[in-house]
Amino acid sequence: MKSPIISRRGLIQTGLLGLGGLALPLNALSQSNASIVIVGGGFGGASAGRTLKDLLPSAEITLIEANANYTACPFSNLVIATERPLSAQEFSYDRLQAAGISIISARATSVDASGQIVELQDGSQVPYDRLILSPGVDMRWGALEGYSQEAAERHPHAWKAGAQTQLLRDQLVALEDGENVVMTVPPAPYRCPPGPYERASMIAHYLKTNRPRSKLIILDAKDSFSKMALFQEAWAEHYPDHLEWRGALDDGAVSRVDANLKTVYTDFDELSAAVINVIPPQKAGQIADAAGVSDQTGWCPIDPLSFESKLQPKVHVIGDATIAAPMPKSAFSANLQAKVCAFAVARLLSDLEPIATTLANTCYSYTTPDEAISIAGVYSNVGGQLSSVSGAGGVSPLNGDKAVRQAEAAQAAHWFQTITNEAFG
Amino acid sequence: MPNQRAWSVLGSLSLLGLAACGGADGPQQSQNVEQSTGKASLLATACSGCHSDVSTGIASLQGYSVEALQLSLSNYKSDAEGTTVMHRLARGYSETDIALISQYLGAEDLE
Structure with a gap:
C-alpha cells in the first residue's frame, strides 16, 4: 500500500461493506471509517499501529515512514564494540503490512492540524481523524x-x-x-x-x-x-x-x-x-516543529492520559519527542506510551473518555558483553501529569555478584527480542 | 501460540469471550472497545514489553492461574529485601492493580 490515497481495503477485508452500510448505526459507521495516521515507524509508531489494528480492526491505519527498514538503537552499542552484527538491529515493516496497516514510504513534511491533513515530501496529502506522531529525536545542529x-x-x-x-x-x-x-x-x-x-x-x-x-x-x-x-x-x-x-x-x-x-x-x-x-x-524530530506540537524547549508537551498534544487537537505525540519526565526517553517508554495512546485513541473514537493507568519503564545497560545493570520506574498519569510512584523503581544492587549481572544481561537480551517482536515481528 | 502478538491479542479476546467474533455492530463494537481498553488491560499492557510466550531470560506469563499470578506479584511487592526488576516494579502497583492484572493475564484457557 504505497499510495497516499486512503483506500477502502480495510473495510472490504473485514467484510463490513458486505454487511451493508445502511444497516449500521451512524456512530459505528463513522468509527469503522476512522482514519488513524501514524508518522514515524520506530518502537513508538510501530507499536501504536499494531495495537490500534488489534483494537479497531475496521479502522484505516496508515504508517508514514521515510526509511524502508527500521534500525533499532537498543543493543547498537554492542554493534559498535563488534560484539553484534548491525543486521541484528534491522527490522522490516512487512509484518505490519500483513496485519493490514498501510505503509507509506515517504517523508512527512508538514501537518495542517486544523484541516487534519499530513503533507508528504512529494506534495501528496494524507487526511486523518486522529494523528499520532512518533518522530523520535533530531540533532540540534x-x-x-x-x-x-x-x-x-x-x-x-x-x-x-x-x-x-x-x-x-x-x-x-x-x-x-x-x-x-x-x-x-x-x-x-x-x-x-x-x-x-x-x-x-x-x-x-x-x-x-x-x-x-x-x-x-x-x-x-x-x-x-x-x-x-x-x-x-x-x-x-x-x-x-x-x-x-x-x-x-x-x-x-x-x-x-x-x-x-x-x-x-x-x-x-x-x-x-x-x-x-x-x-x-537533541530535540523532537523535525515533523513535531512542522506540526506545531513542540514548544520552546524543542520537545512536545502532552496530556499524559491520552498523549494528545497540549498544543494541537487530535494530534498525539509519543516516545522520545515528548515531555514525559519522569518517564525517560527509552524504547520501553515509547512502546508503552504507544499502547496507552492507542487505547486512548480507540476510546476517543468510540466516544469514551481515556482513563488513568499506571505506567512503567525498564532499561538495561551492558557493562561487559555478558553483564548488565538495570533501572526501573513506575509512573502514574493522574491529574494531568506523569509522576513517579514513591517507593517503587530504582536500580540494580551495588556489589551485585557476577551471577546477578549475567542474569540481567540475559533479561536484556530477552527484552530486546520481546519488544522488537511486539513492534515489528 | 506462535508469538507474543498472538498471545497478547488472544489474551484480550479470551477475556471478553470474543475469540470467534468477527465484525460487530456499532454498540457492541463500542462496548468491546470499552472492555478491551479498560482498566485491567491498560494496566497489563505494560507486561508485554518484556514478557513473551517463551521463557529465556524472562519468564513467560502463560499457563498461570489468576491466584498464582496474584500471589507472585504480591510477594514481589511485599519483599522489602528483593532487588530484581520485578521487585522494583511491583512496589509501584496497589493490591487492587495486582488483582486486576492477575485476572486479566491469568485467563484460564487461551484456546
Whole structure:
C-alpha cells in the first residue's frame, strides 16, 4: 500500500461493506471509517499501529515512514564494540503490512492540524481523524559550535542507529593501538539517559581487549547520570586503565568541536583524538516543529492520559519527542506510551473518555558483553501529569555478584527480542 | 501460540469471550472497545514489553492461574529485601492493580 490515497481495503477485508452500510448505526459507521495516521515507524509508531489494528480492526491505519527498514538503537552499542552484527538491529515493516496497516514510504513534511491533513515530501496529502506522531529525536545542529551534519559524517554521533553506528564501529576498528577515543555527552534531556555510559563501557571493553594501550575519555556536560554508581563500580572493576570520565565540575562540558583538527574544546582544555564520538544536544524530530506540537524547549508537551498534544487537537505525540519526565526517553517508554495512546485513541473514537493507568519503564545497560545493570520506574498519569510512584523503581544492587549481572544481561537480551517482536515481528 | 502478538491479542479476546467474533455492530463494537481498553488491560499492557510466550531470560506469563499470578506479584511487592526488576516494579502497583492484572493475564484457557 504505497499510495497516499486512503483506500477502502480495510473495510472490504473485514467484510463490513458486505454487511451493508445502511444497516449500521451512524456512530459505528463513522468509527469503522476512522482514519488513524501514524508518522514515524520506530518502537513508538510501530507499536501504536499494531495495537490500534488489534483494537479497531475496521479502522484505516496508515504508517508514514521515510526509511524502508527500521534500525533499532537498543543493543547498537554492542554493534559498535563488534560484539553484534548491525543486521541484528534491522527490522522490516512487512509484518505490519500483513496485519493490514498501510505503509507509506515517504517523508512527512508538514501537518495542517486544523484541516487534519499530513503533507508528504512529494506534495501528496494524507487526511486523518486522529494523528499520532512518533518522530523520535533530531540533532540540534548548531547548538554545539563546529558540530554540523557534515562534521557528523567524520565524527559520528551514532545516536540514531544505522550508517552512523557502522561508521563509529569502523573507526574504532581502524584505531591504532595507543590512539585515544573521545566521547562527548550533552546536557539532559536526550534519548536514552544511560546510553552514553553503556557505550563507554562497550568501547572500553573493545579497547581493553583489542587496543590495550588506547583509552576512552568521556567529556560530560553533567555531574551525575543514570545508574552512575553502578557504572562507576563496573568501570573500576573492568576498565581502570581504559576509561576516564570527566563531569562538568571537572571541566567536562564541551563547548566547541573542530572537525578538521579532530579536537574538542572545553572551557579550559582541548583534547585531540583519533576517534571522536560527539553525542550532540537533541530535540523532537523535525515533523513535531512542522506540526506545531513542540514548544520552546524543542520537545512536545502532552496530556499524559491520552498523549494528545497540549498544543494541537487530535494530534498525539509519543516516545522520545515528548515531555514525559519522569518517564525517560527509552524504547520501553515509547512502546508503552504507544499502547496507552492507542487505547486512548480507540476510546476517543468510540466516544469514551481515556482513563488513568499506571505506567512503567525498564532499561538495561551492558557493562561487559555478558553483564548488565538495570533501572526501573513506575509512573502514574493522574491529574494531568506523569509522576513517579514513591517507593517503587530504582536500580540494580551495588556489589551485585557476577551471577546477578549475567542474569540481567540475559533479561536484556530477552527484552530486546520481546519488544522488537511486539513492534515489528 | 506462535508469538507474543498472538498471545497478547488472544489474551484480550479470551477475556471478553470474543475469540470467534468477527465484525460487530456499532454498540457492541463500542462496548468491546470499552472492555478491551479498560482498566485491567491498560494496566497489563505494560507486561508485554518484556514478557513473551517463551521463557529465556524472562519468564513467560502463560499457563498461570489468576491466584498464582496474584500471589507472585504480591510477594514481589511485599519483599522489602528483593532487588530484581520485578521487585522494583511491583512496589509501584496497589493490591487492587495486582488483582486486576492477575485476572486479566491469568485467563484460564487461551484456546
